[in-house]
Amino acid sequence: MSVRLFDRQEVFRLVEQDMAQLVEVLPSEPYEQAHLPGALRIGLRELDTRARDWLDPGRPVVVYCADALCDLSPRAAARLRQLGFRQVYDYAPGKADWLAAGLPREGWAADTAFxxxxxxxxxxxxxxxxxxxxxxxxxxxxxxxxxxxxxxxxxxxxxxxxxxxxxxxxxxxxxxxxxxxxxxxxxxxxxxxxxxxxxxxxxxxxxxxxxxxxxxxxxxxxxxxxxxxxxxxxx
CATH class of the missing domain: 3.10.580.10 (CBS-domain)
Incomplete structure (x- = not known):
């Protein structure tokens, strides 16, 4: 069973210390617009073919999607566990929570001031x-x-x-x-x-x-x- 993370500061710590692999499971367009620093994009249907090639199964993986109402990240976390990844975390509040807190972002809209x-x-x-x-x-x-x-x-x-x-x-x-x-x-x-x-x-x-x-x-x-x-x- 994957662990649900609700504390963005814990996610931020993992990002800052390069301790975890971040995976956004949204479509390409919202990912390219803005995503968490260093996050990869792997769609839900692509996990089976890309997860083992793109991710290190020996390191923690944090998956996220749009917000707390989006079910893509818990589904992705469940599938990663089935694929043999043991340290899987679902950042449940998602990208909306991260951006709403004014934390660093990447993507073509990252230079747009808010x-x-x-x-x-x-x-x-x-x-x-x-x-x-x-x-x-x-x-x-x-x-x-x-x-x-x-x-x-x-x-x-x-x-x-x-x-x-x-x-x-x-x-x-x-x-x-x-x-x-x-x-x-x-x-x-x-x-x-x-x-x-x-x-x-x-x-x-x-x-x-x-x-x-x-x-x-x-x-x-x-x-x-x-x-x-x-x-x-x-x-």
Whole structure:
């Protein structure tokens, strides 16, 4: 029986340390557009003829497909086990989870900038019980208008606007935060995102991973600059 992996950081560790062989079992087009670094593409129907030639049966193999609803990777993992591969892992959340977390990618679309690429990863953070005076000082020091309000696990619970903080008259961040802000994933395309922000009058959005943890803060002005002067990221 293959092991299901749900922790992308474990997959990332295996990739970084070159400990496992990555196999995408999707069709050629989505693979060529974007895939995990170093991943091979072997279709489900090609496993019997290519797996033993392309893969080392003595090393772990991590297979993945589109997302948690796609059944190609568990089927591929099962077949690899039948073909004699003993260390087989199914990255169950799949490529959608990886890209949504803003992790490195390869493929012809790898140089296309997404929200996670242009978000401010150094944006200030605060907590609900932090004194407003301290939050204002932090915003002044960093030159930011917004701060992300997070919990102990870095999960986004709100946004703090400098104007709200300054008008708060003391107290704590929780008194004036903007709860439940709209968030976007790291793989959100820039053009449509900017259009939505303009229509809704949104000035800033947190970019989060699929667990709601903050990746970075994207202010509309920064996004407008990125759309005008396209950003390039390494594949």
């Amino acid at each position: 929200a996670g690429d242009v978000a401010d990863h150094t944006a200030p953070l605060c907590t609900v019980d932090q004194p407003l005076d301290d939050a204002v000082d932090m915003l002044d020091e960093t030159g930011h208008r917004f701060a992300a309000v997070v919990d102990a696990e870095q999960v986004v619970v709100g946004l703090l606007d400098r104007e709200d903080a300054e008008a708060g008259g003391g107290g704590v961040v929780g008194d004036v935060l903007r709860p439940g802000p709209t968030t976007v994933r790291a793989d959100a395309p820039l053009g449509p995102l900017l259009a939505r922000m303009v229509r809704s009058g949104t000035e800033a959005v947190p970019v989060t991973d699929p667990e709601g943890r903050l990746i970075g803060l994207l202010e509309r002005e920064r996004l407008e600059q990125a759309v005008v002067r396209p950003h390039t990221t390494a594949g």
